[in-house]
Amino acid sequence: MSDLETFRKDARAWLEENCPAEMRDGAGGEENICWGGRNWKFQSEAQKTWLNRMAEKGWTVPAWPKEYGGGGLTKEEIKILKSEMRDMKARSPLESFGIWMLGPALLKYGTHEQKLHFLPAITRGEIRWCQGYSEPNAGSDLASLQCKCEDKGDHWLVNGQ
Numbered sequence: 001m002s003d004l005e006t007f008r009k010d011a012r013a014w015l016e017e018n019c020p021a022e023m024r025d026g027a028g029g030e031e032n033i034c035w036g037g038r039n040w041k042f043q044s045e046a047q048k049t050w051l052n053r054m055a056e057k058g059w060t061v062p063a064w065p066k067e068y069g070g071g072g073l074t075k076e077e078i079k080i081l082k083s084e085m086r087d088m089k090a091r092s093p094l095e096s097f098g099i100w101m102l103g104p105a106l107l108k109y110g111t112h113e114q115k116l117h118f119l120p121a122i123t124r125g126e127i128r129w130c131q132g133y134s135e136p137n138a139g140s141d142l143a144s145l146q147c148k149c150e151d152k153g154d155h156w157l158v159n160g161q
Helices: 003-018 045-057 075-087 097-109 112-123
Strands: 147-151 156-160
Touching: 003 045, 003 075, 097 112
Parallel strands: none
Antiparallel strands: 147 156
């Protein structure tokens, strides 16, 4: 049996043992997704259990390094994990702007201390992030931002938004 076949078998067994029945078969829609944050109110004990078990395993964010609360999985393993979850109609218990936007930026540009402080809390759904853009004369339409550059002889003057 190859390493990936072994991973599939082990992942399936873990999911079957750890995913509450209430969190399968499509998991009841959007209301069973945790968006995170200190004030998050779980819809059920099963939802809380599923999030805690997946976070402990590192599978709320399987691609992130284990050191920061992720699963440390390869791309192939992630595909297998998602496939096994689809087969049992279980969805990830956590959706988060921190996972999609902030986390990748911290992984690339953050200090080790920032990563240790913020990333594990994101993977456990303990903190919630948002990101807002608002520019004069553009609002959130960042594509309409303008910038111009003037040659001042010994330097360039850059203006714009």
